[in-house]
Amino acid sequence: MKNVKLLFTLFSLISLSTISSSNAHIFKVKRWSKAGAQEIVTMHDYHYSFGKENQVGAEQRNDIVDAAKQHNATVIAEDMLISKKRLTENPSKYHTQNVVLSADAVSKVAPTKTPLYGLVSACDHAGIKGINAEFRQAKRASFDGFISAKDAINVSLSVKEEIKNYNDGKEFNSFYKDFLNRYEKEIFNPCKSMLAAAEKKSGTFRDIIDDVPYTVPAQKVFDYLSDYISNPLAPEPDERMAKQAVIDLYDMELLDMRIMHEFAQADKNKPVFICAGYKHIENIEPLLQDLGYKPTQEVVKDEFFMDGMEPTAVDIKLAFGTPVQVDKPSAIKSIDIKAIQQIPTIQPFGNYLVV
Numbered sequence: 001m002k003n004v005k006l007l008f009t010l011f012s013l014i015s016l017s018t019i020s021s022s023n024a025h026i027f028k029v030k031r032w033s034k035a036g037a038q039e040i041v042t043m044h045d046y047h048y049s050f051g052k053e054n055q056v057g058a059e060q061r062n063d064i065v066d067a068a069k070q071h072n073a074t075v076i077a078e079d080m081l082i083s084k085k086r087l088t089e090n091p092s093k094y095h096t097q098n099v100v101l102s103a104d105a106v107s108k109v110a111p112t113k114t115p116l117y118g119l120v121s122a123c124d125h126a127g128i129k130g131i132n133a134e135f136r137q138a139k140r141a142s143f144d145g146f147i148s149a150k151d152a153i154n155v156s157l158s159v160k161e162e163i164k165n166y167n168d169g170k171e172f173n174s175f176y177k178d179f180l181n182r183y184e185k186e187i188f189n190p191c192k193s194m195l196a197a198a199e200k201k202s203g204t205f206r207d208i209i210d211d212v213p214y215t216v217p218a219q220k221v222f223d224y225l226s227d228y229i230s231n232p233l234a235p236e237p238d239e240r241m242a243k244q245a246v247i248d249l250y251d252m253e254l255l256d257m258r259i260m261h262e263f264a265q266a267d268k269n270k271p272v273f274i275c276a277g278y279k280h281i282e283n284i285e286p287l288l289q290d291l292g293y294k295p296t297q298e299v300v301k302d303e304f305f306m307d308g309m310e311p312t313a314v315d316i317k318l319a320f321g322t323p324v325q326v327d328k329p330s331a332i333k334s335i336d337i338k339a340i341q342q343i344p345t346i347q348p349f350g351n352y353l354v355v
Contacts, residue, residue, distance in 0.1 A: 024114040025056045026064075027311035028278070028300040029319035030285075032293040039271040040263075040293060041073070041319065042285065044278035045114050046311050056313050058107075061115035061122055063316040064275060068128045071271050071320070075130040076262045078255060078276035081109065081117045082137040084146065091151040092158060095135030100124045116275055129267075133258040133276075135159050136251060142205040143244075149205045150198040156191060156251040163257050168264035175287055179257055187250045190215040194247065205247060212243050221245045224252075224279075256283045297321075 028044035043064065068075050083101060087094045103125045106118035123130030138155045141147040166176050190213070197211040205212075225245050259274060266272050274284065299319040301312045 025313035026060050026115060026275070026316060027313055028298065029314060029316055030295050030299075031297040031319060032288055033296045034291070034293045037293070038266075038268055040288060041067075041271065041273045042281050042288075043273065043275040043316070044281045045078075045116055045276060047114050047277050055111045057111055057113050057115045057117070058109070059115075060313065060316055061106075061117075061119055064115060064119060064273065065122050065126050065128060067316060067320055068123060068130075068273055069126055073128070073271040073273050074266045075119065075123050075128060075273045075275060076133055076259055076266070077116055077119045077123075077130060077274075078134045078259075078280060079116050079118065079120045079130075079132045080134055080137060080140055081106070081121065082141065084141070087137055087141055088146060091138045091141075091147055092154060094137060095155055095159065098130075098132055114277075116277075119275060129270075131262050131266075133255060133262050135255065135258065139205070139247070139251070145204050145206060147204065148198065148202060149208050150195065150202070152205065153191060153195045153198060156254060157195070159251070159254050159258065160188060160191075163254065163261075166257075166261050166264075168261060171291060172260060172264045175260055175290075176257055179253065183253060186216065186220075187253070190246060190250045194250070205244075209240055209243050209247075212246065214243060214246060216246045216249050220249065224249055252279070253283060256280050259284060260287060 024047060025045065026043045027046050030042045030044075032040040032042065064075070067073070081101060082094075083099050086097070086099060098120065101118065101121045103121070106121045106125070109117045120130035120132040135155060136152075138147050138152040142149050142152040160180075163176050163180065167173065168176075193213045193215050194208075197208050197213070201208050201211055221242050225241070255276070259276060259280065263272055263274065274281070276284075297319065299314050299316075301314055
């Protein structure tokens with residue numbers, strides 16, 4: 001742990017000081033197509049919010065809903081906004097319910113919150129099909145002090161069993177099988193260790209975090225926290241924060257499998273919007289490629305954001321222009337596309353890369 005703390009300190013010292021004024025936002029939108037299949041749009045969200053408060057989260061949420069309504073799309077989201085009453089009444093069943101909060105509750109979400117907060121409810125109020133693949137509300141509630149750690153862990157264990165029973169066809173089932181095989185040791189054993197700690201000492205995750213074994217490799221925790229700890233406005237990381245990262249990591253990719261399952265079950269005649277944290281989208285995109293999907297358009301500003309900087313929010317409306325042709329004519333195949341992508345194109349909302 002001392003080596004990890006040293007890495008944390010070193011990483012923070014070398015971080016750049018530039019802070020974006022836009023926090024908790026969508027910073028990349030990609031459209032995907034496959035012959036004979038519905039279009040997919042992936043939206044990469046940057047969750048961290050330590051800078052100046054602003055309205056970008058609410059504005060982007062509205063833009064996602066408007067685009068989904070215009071294209072008659074199904075929205076699959078990582079939405080952590082919760083109904084405290086329903087969660088506390090039955091935490092083990094909460095993740096199986098598509099909880100919809102009132103329009104007033106959604107409108108009151110803090111501006112610095114990610115646009116994913118309340119997205120499913122906003123879709124419902126707009127008459128759009130929104131599906132919440134998120135199940136970790138119980139964990140968040142445990143850190144907030146009103147759900148036991150044991151209850152929160154049991155929710156994740158039930159999702160593991162849920163994934164075992166998915167039957168979405170050969171290709172999707174292979175993703176689930178590979179995931180379960182690959183993460184049995186890395187994720188679920190730490191989960192069992194945390195459950196043992198929760199059984200010995202009842203309480204929330206805040207109560208038992210010191211008793212949680214540090215059982216995930218240090219480099220994986222460091223990689224997970226790298227964007228967070230590079231932000232100079234973030235609290236200085238310590239051993240408790242590293243243990244919290246372990247708690248986050250053990251169920252992080254369970255969500256990716258739930259998203260893929262919801263996509264497999266979605267109406268094949270409608271486009272699908274997948275809106276989640278960028279680490280989840282990065283895990284999902286290779287699976288989409290394995291299914292035969294290819295990106296047809298990408299909207300991003302400052303694609304490579306440096307340590308200590310947050311990626312800049314994009315205007316989601318830009319993602320729904322005319323897609324670029326994927327199969328380029330042979331006369332231009334020799335052109336260095338990567339070099340061209342570094343040239344900003346003038347757009348009404350600033351210099352964006354539309355690829």
